[in-house]
Amino acid sequence: MQNKMKADGNVSGQFEDAKGDIAQQIQQVENFVSQGVDAIILNPVDTQGVKPMIKLAESAKIPLVFVNRRPEVTLPAGMAYVGSDSKLAGKLQMEELAKLMNGKGNVMILMGELSNEATRDRTRGVEEVAAKYPGIKILDKQTAKWGRKEAVDITTDWVLTGQQIDAIASNNDEMAIGAILALKQAKKTGVLVAGVDGTPDALEFIKKGDLALSVFQDAKGQGEGAVQTAIQLVKGEKVESNVLIPYQLITKANYQEFADKNRK
Known part of the structure; x- marks a missing residue:
């Protein structure tokens, strides 16, 4: 500006x-x-x-x-x-995840602040695309309020449930990075994580192969x-x-x- x-x-x-x-x-x-x-x-x-x-x-x-x-x-x-268009971000994210998942698997969603239009529309975009794939199931969605630390806590809880998690669709990159850190701490591999924003930190995680994708805002x-x-x-x-x-x-x-x- x-x-x-x-x-x-x-x-x-x-x-x-x-x-x-x-x-x-x-x-x-x-x-x-x-x-x-x-x-x-x-x-x-x-x-x-x-x-x-x-x-x-x-x-x-x-x-x-x-x-x-x-x-x-x-x-x-x-x-x-x-x-x-916030919904388009969710759609782009989930379409690419669905492709990487070969159209089947379990997805978790990390949401931002519930008072934000971006949270609701990005989540709707993910859900609308996932609904087109009979083999894809959204197991849970929780708000981490855009934060890395909150996402670490939520993802850790998801891992502890013992459920099969194939992908995590995050409303932004910070929460996606939190999910990655939690998965690494739990030594859980094979989970695709996707974010939104295209922040410098996220690009480094993509470069290392830890973050499957992001959507550039x-x-x-x-x-x-x-x-x-x-x-x-x-x-x-x-x-x-x-x-x-x-x-x-x-x-x-x-x-x-x-x-x-x-x-x-």
């Missing part, structure tokens, strides 16, 4: 971190409105709790652009979402797209209410391409 602002030449930005606290995020939006900013770009803490922030921006006639996490409301004029593209959309709204230009940045599948065959992207 900062690079995109610098490239434009006439745009400056103020950045705030809500640290996962929706009350704090609402306060930050109130502060931006009081300052009379030209536009607000927001990655919502809770995709179901955005109405107060929409009301604040709309009342002040300040363009509001949501990025990365799609708000679960219909956006009024002067607002937009820039991000990716173009954070840079989303950030730049959000800035561009905000600029267009400030200028009074017409924009799409949903600006979608495509996902891409990452495997051991092409991980280097995405490692290069992360370095740019």
